Amino acid sequence: MFAVTAARTDADDPLAGLALGEHADPSPPQGWTTVSVQATSLNHHDVWTLRGVGISADRLPMVLGCDAAGLDEDGNEVVIHAVIGDPETGGGDETLDPSRSLLSERYDGTFAERVAVPRRNLLPKPSCLSFAEAACLPTAYLTAYRMLFGKAGLEPGATVLVQGAGGGVATALILLGRAAGYRVWATSRSEAKRERAIELGADQVFPAGARLPERVDAVLETVGEATWAHSLRALKPGGTIVISGATSGSMPPADLSRVFFLQLSVIGSTMGTRDQLGRLLRFCEQTGVRPRIDRTLPLASAADGFAAMISGDLFGKVVFTLQ
Numbered sequence: 140m141f142a143v144t145a146a147r148t149d150a151d152d153p154l155a156g157l158a159l160g161e162h163a164d165p166s167p168p169q170g171w172t173t174v175s176v177q178a179t180s181l182n183h184h185d186v187w188t189l190r191g192v193g194i195s196a197d198r199l200p201m202v203l204g205c206d207a208a209g210l211d212e213d214g215n216e217v218v219i220h221a222v223i224g225d226p227e228t229g230g231g232d233e234t235l236d237p238s239r240s241l242l243s244e245r246y247d248g249t250f251a252e253r254v255a256v257p258r259r260n261l262l263p264k265p266s267c268l269s270f271a272e273a274a275c276l277p278t279a280y281l282t283a284y285r286m287l288f289g290k291a292g293l294e295p296g297a298t299v300l301v302q303g304a305g306g307g308v309a310t311a312l313i314l315l316g317r318a319a320g321y322r323v324w325a326t327s328r329s330e331a332k333r334e335r336a337i338e339l340g341a342d343q344v345f346p347a348g349a350r351l352p353e354r355v356d357a358v359l360e361t362v363g364e365a366t367w368a369h370s371l372r373a374l375k376p377g378g379t380i381v382i383s384g385a386t387s388g389s390m391p392p393a394d395l396s397r398v399f400f401l402q403l404s405v406i407g408s409t410m411g412t413r414d415q416l417g418r419l420l421r422f423c424e425q426t427g428v429r430p431r432i433d434r435t436l437p438l439a440s441a442a443d444g445f446a447a448m449i450s451g452d453l454f455g456k457v458v459f460t461l462q
Contacts, residue, residue: 148191165255204249279307295320364388431455
């Protein structure tokens with residue numbers, strides 16, 4: 140079958156390790172099944188893998204990709220939950236299983252004609268969502284859903300600041316937050332991306348690091364080092380930062396005095412459970428929210444999508460199709 144793999148890793152030139160071509164068909168073990176992929180979407184996780192983060196050389200070549208929507212062995216339209224873990228080991232939450240992984244870390248991912256997954260990781264695709272839209276949800280939008288509704292502890296009407304408008308998770312946070320009744324503010328270094336954030340539903344937008352009109356109830360962080368100091372300054376006393384990524388670096392000054400004096404909360408968030416993905420699908424069905432897709436490419440042109448993500452030339456998700 141045709142697949143896109145990480146053949147080797149290179150921290151400085153991630154595209155050098157990207158390989159497109161024939162790969163062995165999946166052989167699902169007991170309790171697993173095979174899905175014929177119709178659409179799959181690109182995440183920063185795929186770029187990090189090519190840089191050698193979270194994967195060792197002995198696992199290569201590895202089919203990339205966490206997200207997909209497709210057809211199960213009976214022809215049913217399904218969405219794949221990307222977290223491979225045991226809910227019981229995680230106290231009812233597979234993302235807390237110490238041995239959990241994502242597709243494309245220990246098991247081949249979704250950038251292929253077919254992918255093997257545990258049967259419990261399949262959810263019915265709502266008919267109102269296209270395969271391309273559904274393929275955007277299991278990582279970026281599920282991460283945003285958990286940040287907003289599982290971790291931030293806010294009621295509708297609260298004010299949230301989304302750092303780094305334009306990325307997949309940040310875009311999802313704006314769309315989901317607006318639909319849920321939050322007042323959503325967003326930052327970006329790019330004027331064009333700030334304008335697009337307004338189009339998505341952000342109430343106000345600001346240049347990165349700008350002084351805000353007032354302090355916010357929560358900051359939703361995926362940028363990390365470059366925005367961390369601003370995120371701390373943006374919070375009202377008792378406010379919360381929910382962080383799910385650190386694309387600019389993971390070692391900012393902590394500013395602990397501000398954290399304890401203002402009684403701020405810093406909460407980490409990673410992905411979401413299968414049940415939360417089911418509720419996210421229902422949320423999209425009920426509210427009419429649809430993922431923002433920046434571009435759709437055939438899987439054979441995956442290198443173009445990777446190049447756009449590495450350069451930052453995106454607003455929304457990159458989707459690869461196989462049909």
